[in-house]
Amino acid sequence: MIEEGDRETADALAALQLPPFLEVVVVPPGQPRTKPRALNVGLAMARGRYLVVYDAEDVPDPGQLRDAVAMFAAAEPDVACLQARLVIDNIDDSHLTRFFTVEYGALFDVVNPALPRFDLPMPLGGTSNHLRVDVLRGLGGWDPWNVTEDADLSIRLAMAGHRIGDLPSSTQEEAPSTVGAWMGQRTRWMKGLAQVTITHSRRPIRNLGRLGPTRLFGAAALIFGALASAIVYPIFTGLVVLAIAAGDIMGGDSLADTVATASAFILLCAGLLAMTVPGFVAIRRRRWGWRLWPYAALMPFYYLLVSLAAWRSLWELARDPDRWNKTEHGLARTSRAETGPSGPRPRP
Structure with missing residues (x-):
């Protein structure tokens, strides 16, 4: 799927000898010019029972499609989507790509596989989503105006009574290696979480009835919680550090002050463990x-950078909510x- 007017990509594709099972589809002009709008054009043309979203730079495991079909065949009918595990390909480009590698490993190799075991909604990545076409069409496809269409679809699938499964197959993906590119991408992601939170919190009683208390809490923690924790993280950390420096952890003016400060310190320690331990598990x-x-x-x-992106996303949400920061x-x-045997090697 390529946009109308994208001559650079069209010329590059024209120079390739594409296999006969590939078809280049030009998305007609219109608004908004977003990935989910292009995906809806593809959904209208889909002829199969299943559909998968791959970004152009992805390198999925060769047997991933067969694995997905086999897993769908063995799964319960309410499993409407399978999320493959995303792995950063260009790990040695910069320190930032190494952090990104650990972050993705924690999410896709540790957190996501655990969520279905507890019957909790799973957040989708923007790629390697394997979907049942009839279910997706029944939901009306993707929201073309949401800048994190994957997070929005995760919630809508859960609200409709469907589940997302973990597909233990890897897809290599390119991460931005500079702070500027990373910040643009992460700002869009955080803005999308804010959009999803606003969209799906309008009818809390209905949501509670559809999801139940446990799944509703899980969905809120994954979407709103990810945004809110990133926003308050530096403020909360700074206040706790100041309290420690002032000696207030065990010596407040009153028992209530001491308990409150000690509780905040314990909460901070728990948060730091949540940031680090899944990464170590993923590495192992x-x-x-x-x-x-x-x-x-x-x-x-x-995660201080993540927090900066979260604050930036709020500003962009107010000033330019539909802006799509495209990642080159x-x-x-x-x-x-x-x-090779000696580790990741430079690209030619």
Whole structure:
């Protein structure tokens, strides 16, 4: 799927000898010019029982489509979507891509596989979503105005009584290697979480009836909680650090003050463990070795960048809610998919 007027991509595709099962579809002009609008054009043309979303730079496992079909065949009928595990390909491009690798590992190799076991909604990634076409059409496809269409679809699937399953198959993906590119992408993601929160919190009683208290709390924690925690993280951390420096943890003016400050300190420690431990678990499961351990340990500093993106997203939500910060790809200098015996090697 390419946009009308994107001559650069059209010329690049025309120069390739594409296999006969691939078809280039030009999305007609219109608004908004977003990924979900293009996906809806593709959905209208879909002829199969299942549909999968791949970004152009993705490198999925060769057997992923067969794995997905086999898993759908064995799954309960209410499983409408399977999310494959996204893995950063260009890990050695920069320190930022290494942090991104640990973050994705924690989400897709640790957190997401656990959520279906507790019957909790799973947040979709923007790619490697395998979907039942009839269910997706019944939901009206994607929301073309939401800048994180994957998060929105996750909630709408759950609200309609469907479940998302974890597909233990990897898709290599390129991460932005510069702070500027990363900030634009993450600002869009955070703004999308705010949009999803606003859209799906208008009828809380209906939501409670459809999801039940446990699943509703899980959905709120995954969407609103991710945004809210990023916003308050530096403020909360700063206040606790100031309290420690002032000696208020165990010596407040009253018992209530001491208990409140100690509770905040315990909560901060729990949050820091939540930022770091899943990363260490992901590194172990992927057998990435010790070289990423420092990045897992330093994830609390990385999340300060996430917090900055969250604050930036609120400003953009007020000023330009429909703005889509597109992430430029094809800039990777290293590739895990092309790894040799000596580790990731530079791209030619």
